[in-house]
Amino acid sequence: MKLPKIPPLHVETMEETTKHVNQLTKPLGSLGQLEQIAIRLAGIQGKKIPDVSRKAVIVMCGDHGVARSGVSAYPPEVTGLMIHNFVQGKAAINVLARLAGAEVHVVDVGSYLSEVPKQVINKKVRKGTRHFAEEEAMTEEETIQAIEVGIEVVEQLKQKGVQLLAVGEMGIGNTTIATALAAVFTQKSVSELAGRGTGINDHALQQKIEVIEAALERHQPNPDQPLRVLSQLGGLEVAGMAGVYIGAAAAGIPVMVDGVISTVAALLAVKMEPSVRNYLFASHLSVEPAHAVLLDALGLQPIIQAGLRLGEASGAALAFPMFDAAVAIVREMATFADLGLPSPK
Numbered sequence: 001m002k003l004p005k006i007p008p009l010h011v012e013t014m015e016e017t018t019k020h021v022n023q024l025t026k027p028l029g030s031l032g033q034l035e036q037i038a039i040r041l042a043g044i045q046g047k048k049i050p051d052v053s054r055k056a057v058i059v060m061c062g063d064h065g066v067a068r069s070g071v072s073a074y075p076p077e078v079t080g081l082m083i084h085n086f087v088q089g090k091a092a093i094n095v096l097a098r099l100a101g102a103e104v105h106v107v108d109v110g111s112y113l114s115e116v117p118k119q120v121i122n123k124k125v126r127k128g129t130r131h132f133a134e135e136e137a138m139t140e141e142e143t144i145q146a147i148e149v150g151i152e153v154v155e156q157l158k159q160k161g162v163q164l165l166a167v168g169e170m171g172i173g174n175t176t177i178a179t180a181l182a183a184v185f186t187q188k189s190v191s192e193l194a195g196r197g198t199g200i201n202d203h204a205l206q207q208k209i210e211v212i213e214a215a216l217e218r219h220q221p222n223p224d225q226p227l228r229v230l231s232q233l234g235g236l237e238v239a240g241m242a243g244v245y246i247g248a249a250a251a252g253i254p255v256m257v258d259g260v261i262s263t264v265a266a267l268l269a270v271k272m273e274p275s276v277r278n279y280l281f282a283s284h285l286s287v288e289p290a291h292a293v294l295l296d297a298l299g300l301q302p303i304i305q306a307g308l309r310l311g312e313a314s315g316a317a318l319a320f321p322m323f324d325a326a327v328a329i330v331r332e333m334a335t336f337a338d339l340g341l342p343s344p345k
């Protein structure tokens with residue numbers, strides 16, 4: 001698949017912002033991650049004082065064949081019910097995005113819904129993936145189509161002037177998919193990586209581990225072939241999110257990763273095109289054991305640790321104010337020179 005070109009960071013602007021941040025009236029480095037966020041935003045936008053006032057959340061939705069194997073605490077119908085909830089503005093992500101002043105865009109890239117509410121961006125590639133322990137979850141064509149959905153959605157948001165993105169998902173069964181993908185790319189064992197997702201009991205957790213191991217045994221996925229691995233294991237919303245990261249990088253838009261599923265999609269995107277990494281920010285650390293391992297593989301540091309395990313981009317929406325804070329610091333703080341003091345060297 002041919003990927004769009006990704007612009008490099010504006011290194012000179014980053015140096016300029018770093019210099020400015022180091023002259024602000026505070027001990028050097030004392031604003032920690034806020035400083036790093038401001039500097040990278042400056043590098044992405046090519047502006048010493050970046051602007052992220054227009055924010056948007058993308059929720060990629062899809063269903064999974066493996067959900068019929070007792071791997072989730074909830075039935076697959078919940079994916080469709082939550083799509084309706086999102087467009088009514090009543091889900092957690094709607095509340096958190098409203099608080100942060102961000103718009104929410106819901107994309108159906110593969111749910112089981114036959115009738116998709118009109119407020120949803122309906123880009124359904126197919127109704128759910130195939131069961132990954134029985135056959136390949138998606139054809140190569142379906143995989144590419146789902147990635148392109150993500151790229152196109154970002155192109156449209158870029159036209160509207162969106163300056164900061166958060167990416168999340170909804171899909172019953174998708175922590176099983178994310179764990180399988182994490183095992184392929186991190187080389188850690190499935191039992192180390194698997195978690196309780198929506199809240200499964202010990203018996204279901206054992207079933208989840210076994211079905212993932214069966215899928216890996218069947219497909220023998222090769223971590224050097226990310227597109228192929230994505231077809232083998234799924235899912236449609238994971239591919240859609242990988243497309244969002246690629247599209248955001250190509251459009252020069254910073255993009256926040258949410259929980260374990262959106263982070264494995266980010267790792268896939270980076271495996272496909274390493275320069276995507278420059279545009280990614282981690283928002284929080286999920287309870288799912290695979291999440292820390294994946295963030296580590298990406299070299300990303302989460303901002304929030306609040307015991308979250310929801311998805312929907314909820315953790316990313318909570319981190320939006322940190323981005324506003326990072327920009328405000330650079331824009332509004334006095335420098336040592338303003339106080340008539342020498343700057344630290």
Ligand SMILES: O=C(O)c1ccc[n+]([C@@H]2O[C@H](COP(=O)([O-])O)[C@@H](O)[C@H]2O)c1
Nearest residue numbers: 072171173175197198259260286310311
């Ligand atoms: O973001 C996370 O780290 C996260 C952790 C656990 C569960 N989820 C959400 O819960 C659903 C997947 O859980 P499960 O148990 O059905 O695999 C899916 O809709 C995700 O958005 C999300």
Ligand SMILES: Cc1cc2nc[nH]c2cc1C
Nearest residue numbers: 074078170198310311312
């Ligand atoms: C109710 C519900 C809401 C969700 N949002 C993201 N994943 C979810 C899973 C469930 C079960």
